[in-house]
Amino acid sequence: GGPDAYSKFTIQSGAQGKEVEDLKTFFQYSTSKYKGQQIRSEGWAKAKGYETTEAGYDLFRGNNQIVSSGDIGDEDWVLQNDGNQAIVNKRNIATGYQRLKRSKQDTILGNIQYKGFEFTGFYSNQSRDLYNFYRDRNVLNSIIKTGNATYTHEFTSKVSVKAKSFYTVDDLILRSQRGYTMGGTREYRYGGTLILNLKDFPKNNNIAVGLEYRKFDMGQANADGNNFIINNANKSLLNEPNTNNRYIYPFSIAIGSMFVEDFYKLSDKVDIFGAFRYDKHPAWGTNVSPRLGTIYSYSSNLRFRLSYQEGFRGVVGASYAGGFQGDGHLRVQNFQYIESAAIPNSFNSSGQPTGYYNNVPETKPEKMRSSELAITYKFSKSISLETVFFYNNLRNIIDVGVLYCDKAGTATGGCTMPNLGSDVPGDWNGYWFYKNAAGEIRQGGVELGFKYRSKIWTTSISHSVVRVMTASSSQFESIYLSSDVNNQHFLGYPENVFRWNNILRPLEKLSFSFNYLFYPNWYSPTGNRVEGNHIVHSTLFYKILSNLEAGIIVKNGLNYRNPYPMISNAGGQDLSDGTPALETRTYWATLMYTF
Helix, strand or coil: CCCCCEEEEEEEEEEECCCCCCEEEEEEEEEEEECCECCCCCHHHHHCECCCCCECCCCCCCEEEEEEHHHCCCCCEEEEECCCEEEEEECEHHHECCCECCEEEEEEEEEEEECCEEEEEEEEEEEEECCCCCCCCCEEEEEEEEEEEEEEEECCCCEEEEEEEEEEEEEEEEECCCCCEEEEEEEEEEEEEEEEEEECCCCCEEEEEEEEEEEEEEEECCCCCCCEECCCCCHHHHCCHHHHCECECCEEEEEEEEEEEEEEECCCCEEEEEEEEEEEECCCEEEEEEEEEEEEECCCCEEEEEEEEEEEECCCCHHHHCECCCCCECCHHHHHHCHHHCCEEEECCCCCEEEECCCCCCCCCEEEEEEEEEEEEECCCCEEEEEEEEEEEEEEEEEEEEEECCECCCCCCCECCCCECCECCCCCCEEEEEEEEEEEEEEEEEEEEEEEECCCEEEEEEEEEEEEEEECHHHHHCCCECCCCCCCCEECCCCEEEEEEEEEEEECCEEEEEEEEEEEEEECCCCCEEEEEEEEEEEEEEEEECCEEEEEEEECCCCCCCCECCCCCCCCCCCCCCECCCCCCEEEEEEEECC
């Protein structure tokens, strides 16, 4: 109930060996619905204009601007016009019909275990508003059905084999706020893993050796028979969208992997661990991810951990499958056609091209090398302190690129964007794509954590700081770093964060939690330093009867509402100092009954 109308119902049951020995079962059904809050007309929601059909006009929440009479847009609400200048009201995200955090979800989870066999079935149907989006496809509905089967066989107390398999059907549906279907697609994911575990064999070693296979079949028709995507809820919905606006082109990716890991006890004080993973991807190529570290226990109270690891991530499958037909997505295979298409990127005062876009190198997986040193000291059984120092080196960082010029005849200079290979330009006369930002970023930081535990109170305090150590000059043109090389900061997330989490149980029937997060500031895509937030969530639960518990939840107790960190539209001028994504203070009541 209440103005934001949140409701949730959960029922679960399980059994363990009551009817059949070694048989364990668990079942849970949960449904929830949240109306969400009205989006405040601040930051990104105020500055970013709504680009398509489903938004209204509002004198107080929209953008009121003074423009020359010749620059009045087709979608502008003219409030006053003297022939030279006009006052107009423009639609923005805040005047759209989406709401902050609006969602509804149904979830079913079932698990059955019998001796070495285990099966888990999962179903989720979730719908939520894309409250930062500025086009009509701003309701995302995800329907996931998956099954996981595992079988473990122990040959001896030291040798066992585990086989795992999974099959997932992932349906995506896009809708507008008025209920029009704006698109959707389906992806099948399936595969299996085989793991050999050796416990204390050879002596003092715990070894795991595994093989893994995963396959992704994308660009399939979803349950509604659709595989398309459209931005505007207009007549384009009637123009055979499954043919002219395909979401993802049908494509399959198979990945083979193998891994080995070992935890070796060298002595009573020293443990050594190492791991090696090999992945073969048809587009990313072969990648090796090693990990090596040691744990040194100087005493029962003082412990050191030193580790080094490497990891990677590649661009999404759509970068190779192709898709977003009509929206301008350019797949990697067609980067080679950019230069020969002679697409201008600059013009002189006469409108003649003075520069052209060059080919873009084929996108490679992003790589990270990370080193950590952790020091843990126990003052007593109840009190401990941990300090973690880390250093990361990132290269081939995945960024977003854009090819654009004004449509011919709409400005001094312009062009008609050509087809590039098998891809067509977006209706905005351009292309977007995933690329590598040249150069490297080297970052370092430290996190200090304190923990205390007693019979009635558990608390943890941590403070983390991360900084740009050095970076290639080209990285300051990416979406991740500030453009000022003399004032180097990460964009879109706080570099300085404090956390304090508490659970208090003064009585057997009473429990209280208090969680506090504070970040003093962050740097926005505009390069501005934006004030942070003090965020407090707390709960109070009381067990009325042995099977009945009531509770109160308070979210954002201090009611801070400064703009929340975000990365705005890459490569464009649509930048902001954050989004009003932090909800105002809310109160929730819960009641749980156990049968």
